[in-house]
Amino acid sequence: MPRNASPFRRAPAPRTRRGRSRLTKHRRAATTVGVVLLAALLGPAGSAEAALEHTAAASHVEGVLPDGSPYVMDVPANWNGTVLLYSHGYVPDNSSNPARNAPSDYARDALLEAGYAQIGSSYPETGWVVEQALPDQLATLDKFQARFGPARRTIAWGTSMGGMITTGLAERFGGRFDGAVAMCGLEQGAVANYNNGLDTIFAIRTLLAPGSTAPLVRLPDQATALASAAELTAALDAAQATAQGRARIALAAALRNTPAWTNPAQPEPDADDYDTAQRNQFEILHQVITQTLTWRQDAEEHAGGNMSWNTGVDYARILAHSPNRQEVEELYARSGMSPRNDLAALDAAPRITADPTAVSYMSRNISFTGRLTKPMVSIHTIGDPLVPVQAEQAYAEAARDAGRSPLLRQAYVHRAGHCTFTTGEMLAAVRTLEHRIGTGQWPDTGPAALNRLAAELDPTAIHAYATYRPDPYPRPFQLPL
Structure with missing residues (x-):
């Protein structure tokens, strides 16, 4: 019998709000990041023309799915045609569970400035709700498409248990997505x-x-x-x-x-x-x-x-x-x-x-085969105490065994903590995936290139992508191919 500890809610990114001057600085930084992203990610002039036909003004939409799950959508007036479906992490029982469509306010603000639509649901309840989370996220995507029309590109991304949900969406519903970014996820299944x-x-x-x-x-x-x-x-x-x-x-x-x-x-x-x-x-x-x-x-x-x-x-x-x-x-x-x-x-x-x-x-909800059909970027901090970084090695082995390693790129941030990424590190992962989607070829995904990109997108923070190879996961478990 195959052989493997609990889902952990994402920790906040290291850039915390510690006072008015710091908050104001980060709000200015978010705008700066957005301006840089707009130039870097939209591509040639006119590439967003089809998307601009869908929305003439910024839209913020909140609603409820048939199972009672709230969802939220933000679509900028300059929508570039790409929608990001965000899956959030584990929420313990008796905790607030609003719908979320980004890993942080800073990331959402920067991506909105850059023209990205962002959507996400709360799932129907708290706790281990992977079974319900996947269909709820797909239903949220359906709601978005019904209201705003088909997206030029659809990307799944998420943190912690949401990284696991993102990987599940990528493996099981790859036809709905152009790619995925799994961050600090339970990639061991x-x-x-x-x-x-x-x-x-x-x-x-x-x-x-x-x-x-x-x-x-x-x-x-x-x-x-x-x-x-x-x-x-x-x-x-x-x-x-x-x-x-x-x-x-x-x-x-x-x-x-x-x-x-x-x-x-x-x-x-x-x-x-x-x-x-x-x-x-x-x-x-x-x-x-x-x-x-x-x-x-x-x-x-x-x-x-x-x-x-x-x-x-x-x-x-x-x-x-x-x-x-x-x-x-x-x-x-x-x-x-x-x-x-x-x-x-x-x-x-x-x-x-x-x-x-x-x-x-638990095998159904959810363990992995590694059978990606679209490209995926996965990032993890090396000092993650709640979802140890070796989880990435477990998924790398699954993708290798399935013959899908060319679709997977994994990168590591030299920092302690769970999901403690800078905004630039997260956006660099999105940018890297978009390059692969648009060209069919991976760009340089080495740490130096990722840090340069993160610094361009978020010049106010210190970024820490590093060369790293995880040790084997203690007890990996893969579904049969």
Whole structure:
């Protein structure tokens, strides 16, 4: 059986609103970006003539789909004929869930200035709603076309769980789109994502709370999930006080490739600064534990059972291929322990089986074949603590196995945090895709070229595309071709 932790809501981009002068500056910058984009992206004069026939004035449209999902559309007076369908990230239950059509206000403003129409829905509810999100996004596109006419180009893009939804739209409904941009997405797919999350909380319970019966799967309600999270978090905090506990925390973090650099507001630790790396991982694991369990409970309700398993999993093998392996070995050496003993404890612990119907549900909603029919650009920060960057390698392998690698370009931003892209970095990905759509050839997608492009489109920020190759994803899962 194939072998893989919870969808994570997109974090805000690093350019936060911290005061009137900073906000005013960014609003001016957004206009500047838009002017540059207008010249750079519309192409020769007259290329938008057909699009201009559709709308004589800027339009902002809000509505509700038949299933109750709000949608929003913004179409500028100078519409260039391209529409961007934005898919947003995971929204926890009891959180505000308005319709969104861009990853940030800055990106939306810049793209509107440049002539792009932008649309998106809220999906019918919060939580793990991938099954409903895909048809809702297509229905939003239908509403747009009915009101404004056919677009010259249609591009799907999204962040976090929305990056996964974007990839799903690209694979399953490629005929509706000219290309896709997936940002900080769960490119490993749903089954792999939840399996990988299980590995970390399984290790925490086994090694830090031996004898605990806190449920990790088949969670009947949110109260149970929160109680389990509280018990595991307390064990995590107690373990951090000892060298032995810190080594075990590093091992649990390594099983999901939790990076050493997790906070963009803090400096990146040196490669051999294992103490800082472990402390960063310890801090982010508080969030990972709670989200893994509470969001898993919601997903299990949709799936009708437990979608994850670790039967037959070789944790020693996963550690051997983890980029965190040296950190784990060093911390174990300092503690006077051997990781072999704890890996043996993981081997001996009772394993968890999946419910086949739930695995089938998650395979449909959604895991990937890599069978793209249109070009796709995927971008990720290297220090993403919530959707580790190795997810990109999982999708690269799927596309390779399907023979579709020529349609895929992946680029990496040297920054910590989840979805912490600058506006320029995101718009450079869109520009790169548009070049491929328009010419049939990829432009230079190396980091230097992408940073130059990002700087042209957004001269107020520091952009950080870098040469990077992710390590293997711990437990990839692909649908059969």
